[in-house]
Amino acid sequence: MRRQQVLVLYLKNSALDSGVAAWALYDGTGRKRHMSGDADEPPYGTGLAALEDGWRLIQASPLLDHGAGDEFRTGYLKYEFFFERLIEVE
């Protein structure tokens, strides 16, 4: 039986080998409950480092044009990369 672990990295730009601005972890095995504010240093320095450790990239945010008149508005983090890893459980 396999369960999914999900890693979300928010990178500094659209390149997968750029640095990490924010991150989240969700563990479908139930072994560990990750939560807001539980770590002050990211699990990887770049998205590429996560790939090298066995995480599979399953989604990357697209690059969107900037709406007219809205070019300077900042909101949500732009460079979101979802990774997964499948773990065997008993």
Add this chain to the structure above:
Amino acid sequence: MLERLSSKQMASFAARGFLRFDGRVPLDVNEQFMDEAGGRNASNYAELMANSRIPEVPAGTGLMEAYANDTALGRLVRLPWVRGAIESLVGPGSLIDHHFLHVLMPSGEQATTQHTHQDSTIDPRLTFDVQIMYFPHEVTPEMGGTRYVPGTHLRVVSEMAVARYQNIAGQEHVVCPAGTLIFAHHGLWHGGGRNRSDRVRFMFKIRLNPTVRQERLWDTSDLSDADCAQRPIFHVKSRRDADHIHSILTRGERWFENDTGRIEYINRIRFWRFLLGDESFDADYWVTRVENEPLPAEQLGSLGNRSGNAPASSGN
């Protein structure tokens, strides 16, 4: 005599979204507050509220009418440096939007932390409310003090929509002595921790609305022409003054993305223009560059900027 904030403190507030004063509230005010809060030994929130002598306050009540002079909160908001900070940020005659006693019972390892969020709801104004966070007792690392993310306050997001960002580089956790105050812009992203200690944790928050235009309300006597003049940029031969207002407004946070970090500088500069009441202000040329349209707007027509619009005004 009010002790108003300095220009450098205000610039830091504009850039990072908060000002923090550790251990500045007198011990006797903190002790009185703990007595009036009614919860030193409470086992649940209902019991605590039943014992509390902190008043219910209708939204929109004047700050100076809300708390009797001899109560802990009345004494707190009348401390010259507290009232000076309040008036520097939201001016005289500010109104209480709401206040709330945040209480975190000991939870062991089972509880989860609060998701990171921006308070209230989506709010794109330049006008801002201030949220005073009062920590009346020592907060140790085990007590799960409020987590906040410097520099997030100008992001236009919708409350808990940012909860997916479990951890953000540069986030800070309140660990502080008794009597600490944080004055936060209403947009600052934050969340509560979990209390793994054996003591109840208290934090009292007061949200204040301004009733006056927030322009030059602080002590501006330290401003000079040098704070508005442009400096050499990029090609510089010596370390620049880290305390210069331009440096304060263009200092990045660890979580800044490469491109939007620069847009944060632009938004900070526009916020500082709003606070100064000076639409010509710029720091290190970030806004001047993108506002440079040598043709008058009426002659630009469809030749205007590449979005097809006439150039935006310098306001945000």
